[in-house]
Amino acid sequence: DSGVTQTPKHLITATGQRVTLRCSPRSGDLSVYWYQQSLDQGLQFLIQYYNGEERAKGNILERFSAQQFPDLHSELNLSSLELGDSALYFCASSVMDTTNYGYTFGSGTRLTVV
Amino acid sequence: KNEVEQSPQNLTAQEGEFITINCSYSVGISALHWLQQHPGGGIVSLFMLSSGKKKHGRLIATINIQEKHSSLHITASHPRDSAVYICAVLGANFGNEKLTFGTGTRLTIIP
Numbered sequence: 596d597s598g599v600t601q602t603p604k605h606l607i608t609a610t611g612q613r614v615t616l617r618c619s620p621r622s623g624d625l626s627v628y629w630y631q632q633s634l635d636q637g638l639q640f641l642i643q644y645y646n647g648e649e650r651a652k653g654n655i656l657e658r659f660s661a662q663q664f665p666d667l668h669s670e671l672n673l674s675s676l677e678l679g680d681s682a683l684y685f686c687a688s689s690v691m692d693t694t695n696y697g698y699t700f701g702s703g704t705r706l707t708v709v
Numbered sequence: 710k711n712e713v714e715q716s717p718q719n720l721t722a723q724e725g726e727f728i729t730i731n732c733s734y735s736v737g738i739s740a741l742h743w744l745q746q747h748p749g750g751g752i753v754s755l756f757m758l759s760s761g762k763k764k765h766g767r768l769i770a771t772i773n774i775q776e777k778h779s780s781l782h783i784t785a786s787h788p789r790d791s792a793v794y795i796c797a798v799l800g801a802n803f804g805n806e807k808l809t810f811g812t813g814t815r816l817t818i819i820p
Contacts, residue, residue: 597751597753628808630808637810637811637812637813638795638797638810639810640807640808640809640810651807653807683750685752687752697754697757698754699754700744700751700752700753700754702749702750702751703750703751703752705750
């Protein structure tokens with residue numbers, strides 16, 4: 596157990612639907628990062644939150660949004676789902692606002708859009 | 710052209726062989742990370758490098774900033790080392806937390 600908890604582990608949903616992925620960071624970590632891993636594009640950085648505020652944004656679609664709550668857990672909301680959104684979604688956490696001092700990945704949520 | 714290139718894409722070796730995986734990047738970086746992803750999908754951070762060399766057990770990572778190149782070496786490889794190894798770089802601009810990933814090297818160690 597890495598200390599970063601992601602739920603659910605697997606999710607199957609239909610096109611057009613909306614889902615919420617949840618990430619609880621390791622105790623003491625203030626930063627949460629979201630990544631998408633698809634077969635055709637590999638791993639891509641989506642977004643980072645630090646202590647409740649958006650810190651950096653990557654290749655995140657407008658249909659996707661995220662937030663980090665006061666208890667530091669984070670949610671990634673994916674809406675108007677398309678087949679191409681099928682992917683593994685990872686979150687990672689770090690104690691500071693940079694990955695340069697170490698960070699830990701969760702085990703991922705496998706999303707299948709049918 | 711991808712900002713981060715890894716080679717080889719696939720590597721099969723016999724148990725005990727010395728393994729080298731290469732990563733080249735084209736942008737200025739503040740750090741380079743090596744990650745390991747097992748078949749179940751979980752990702753583990755192996756090393757973070759900004760210069761020189763790091764060693765952890767049978768794993769050694771080196772980086773040459775001038776040549777924009779890093780290598781991951783595995784000594785005395787074992788079937789449990791079979792995984793995908795991913796190189797990722799962190800941009801040099803302060804506050805740029807966008808990790809850019811290579812496409813990974815799939816390593817298979819045969820007993």
